[in-house]
Amino acid sequence: MRIWFSLTLFVLSILYLAYGLSTLSIFTSAGRPGPGFFPTLVGAGLVIFTAINCYKDFMERRASAAKAQQTAMEKQLSKFDDDDTNDQEEKGTNSQGELSGQRYTKDVVWAIALITLFIAVLKPLGAILSMVVFMLILLWKFNPKRMKFNVLYSVLFPLGIYLLFEVWLRAGLPEGILGY
Template identity: 25%
Template sequence: MSFRDNATALSATMGRRVDLARRALVRDLVMPALLLLFAGYLTYGIVTMDIPPGTTFPGPGFFPAIIAVGLALFAALLIVRALRAERGGSGEAQTDKSQEEDATARRSGVDWRSLAWVVAGFAAFIVLLPLLGWIIAAGLLFWAIARGFGERRHLMSLVVGLTTSSLAYIAFDMLLGMSLPSGILGWGF
């Protein structure tokens, strides 16, 4: 008999039943943890950034700080939501059958392919930014994330990504006087 045949075999070896609600809570806390890690990474980058003397407000750390605070806020909201869902699902007034139905209704799988597109897109962005520059790397990042979220019009999402990254590049250069990496395009903006 294998572990698949006996749902309690694993819990018997551990001396207790596997708590599905706890597993769901851990699963629901993965994304907030990743958001907090990224917010921490941004905060570390802001703190260790070399800012030239005489830099005026808003400065190079202003927009990354807004993003880091937003990520931390979203992570906190997701944590509160996960904890409320876990606490709400463990009411003792529910019968075993209704608990099983709730657990089945709440159970959802992770779309690993979509997650891989998003994570690989960010990883490629980090690696390719110095080489290809902001416009191309951010356009490809937009395309990868759109693909991860299920967009099937690949050329359209690439065009939208390149347009958006170009507008961001121009806005940072002209409005803020800050240049983003130009990479292989090297237009000298």
């Protein structure tokens, strides 16, 4: 995944530099630095450093792929040699699987989706209702064992936030279909 992040930054850097160069002048007609001078320096720096990162990530990926291939080959060879060693290797794979299982990518995707939904419905539903809906779904997902508590928490906390921002700070939160 690291390489994808680096590649995304690299592509965005190229787009930033290209857009800057095509829309802004680097020097004014008097030969002084123009509006595109600093953005060009920044964009060029970004392109260079993100490219270095992409190259490094690519090389690391290739090295780890070669290492994995070598390990797989050694494993194949050891299959013919020793059954005990085979058991140990399998155990190693399992423990690695458990380690990678300790990363909660699905939960992160859930959280991002819910935050996106929360913002998308903030104006149409209004602040209170969207906060309540967001909290109910999030707690149903992350804290499923205590539904009664979740409902109470999802109603009382948004109410407190509404009072804080709307009544005390007069922040003008979205009213939505409920009118508050």
